[in-house]
Amino acid sequence: MTTSTTADRQSEQLCFFETHFTTERSIEPVKTIALANQKGGVGKTTTAASLGIGLSRQGKKVLLIDADAQGNLTQMLGWPQPDELSPTLSTLMEKIIAEQPIAPGEGILHHPSGVHLVPANIELSALEVTLVNTMSRETVLRQYLSTVADRYDYALIDCMPSLGMLTINALTAADSVIIPVQAQYLPAKGLEQLLRTITRVKRQLNPKLEVDGIVLTMVDSRTTLAREINALIRKTYGGHVFASEIPRSIKAAEISVENKSIYDHDRSGKAALAYENLTREVLSLGKQIKRHRADPVR
Ligand SMILES: Nc1ncnc2c1ncn2[C@@H]1O[C@H](COP(=O)(O)OP(=O)(O)OP(=O)(O)O)[C@@H](O)[C@H]1O
Numbered sequence: 422m423t424t425s426t427t428a429d430r431q432s433e434q435l436c437f438f439e440t441h442f443t444t445e446r447s448i449e450p451v452k453t454i455a456l457a458n459q460k461g462g463v464g465k466t467t468t469a470a471s472l473g474i475g476l477s478r479q480g481k482k483v484l485l486i487d488a489d490a491q492g493n494l495t496q497m498l499g500w501p502q503p504d505e506l507s508p509t510l511s512t513l514m515e516k517i518i519a520e521q522p523i524a525p526g527e528g529i530l531h532h533p534s535g536v537h538l539v540p541a542n543i544e545l546s547a548l549e550v551t552l553v554n555t556m557s558r559e560t561v562l563r564q565y566l567s568t569v570a571d572r573y574d575y576a577l578i579d580c581m582p583s584l585g586m587l588t589i590n591a592l593t594a595a596d597s598v599i600i601p602v603q604a605q606y607l608p609a610k611g612l613e614q615l616l617r618t619i620t621r622v623k624r625q626l627n628p629k630l631e632v633d634g635i636v637l638t639m640v641d642s643r644t645t646l647a648r649e650i651n652a653l654i655r656k657t658y659g660g661h662v663f664a665s666e667i668p669r670s671i672k673a674a675e676i677s678v679e680n681k682s683i684y685d686h687d688r689s690g691k692a693a694l695a696y697e698n699l700t701r702e703v704l705s706l707g708k709q710i711k712r713h714r715a716d717p718v719r
């Protein structure tokens with residue numbers, strides 16, 4: 422029978438710590454969040470920009486990924502002609518498919534707020550068609566992200582309004598999903614379809630995928646209908662709805678044409694304050710994940 426000394430035990434524990442944390446760091450140094458909802462115009466892009474810049478204002482290194490061929494996020498951040506940009510997300514994903522090397526920082530734009538952006542344009546539509554006949558077609562975006570992930574704390578993917586192959590790529594690359602829902606219409610059917618897709622991706626492609634929550638956008642609490650729908654969503658999805666609600670606000674609508682962040686455009690307005698609250702909630706979720714990850718070593 423062997424008796425382990427205190428030194429042996431300490432060395433074993435150290436080994437366990439190193440293995441645990443080294444693995445976590447090398448695989449998941451970044452928290453990747455997909456902003457997804459196949460319904461159009463619900464605030465995905467506005468939330469991606471405002472949450473991303475919000476996280477950056479809290480000292481986090483943030484990469485925004487425009488995964489929509491409309492290029493709305495790219496335009497919102499101040500590149501009004503995305504079709505003239507190269508390389509873009511489609512170029513980088515094509516390189517992954519062709520197994521070509523990607524240079525450090527290739528295609529990544531720097532926004533004055535501090536966030537970085539992988540832009541998109543109409544070429545992404547063609548790429549989506551190419552993906553259909555590509556080996557490991559669901560993991561191309563995840564493979565791209567793994568080449569840049571170690572430089573960021575958060576990567577936010579702004580999805581297009583569909584459940585097509587690019588959104589599946591985003592869900593496969595993500596640790597979690599935030600679902601912006603416009604509190605004006607009953608979203609029940611579309612939401613169920615989205616949640617089924619998330620469950621399918623989690624089961625077949627990405628076991629770590631979680632839903633961070635639904636964020637109610639363009640909330641107008643002046644109308645009874647909006648208040649009722651708001652209450653119904655909270656009753657149905659309970660703890661999966663963020664406490665922070667994004668109010669309907671002209672200032673929030675204006676940022677898509679002003680090319681300013683909500684924090685620069687209307688610093689103390691209600692939309693900026695709401696996005697600051699959402700940012701705090703998202704940061705606190707990140708801490709919970711870290712606490713959870715650290716549990717086994719205690
Ligand atoms: N809080 C808000 N109050 C008022 N208007 C808003 C608000 N948030 C976004 N908008 C406006 O609503 C429209 C849709 O927003 P956004 O582009 O963020 O949605 P989306 O879900 O990304 O749309 P798509 O599905 O087309 O990608 C835009 O014109 C935007 O400026």
Ligand SMILES: [Mg+2]
Nearest residue numbers: 465466489493
């Ligand atoms: Mg959008």
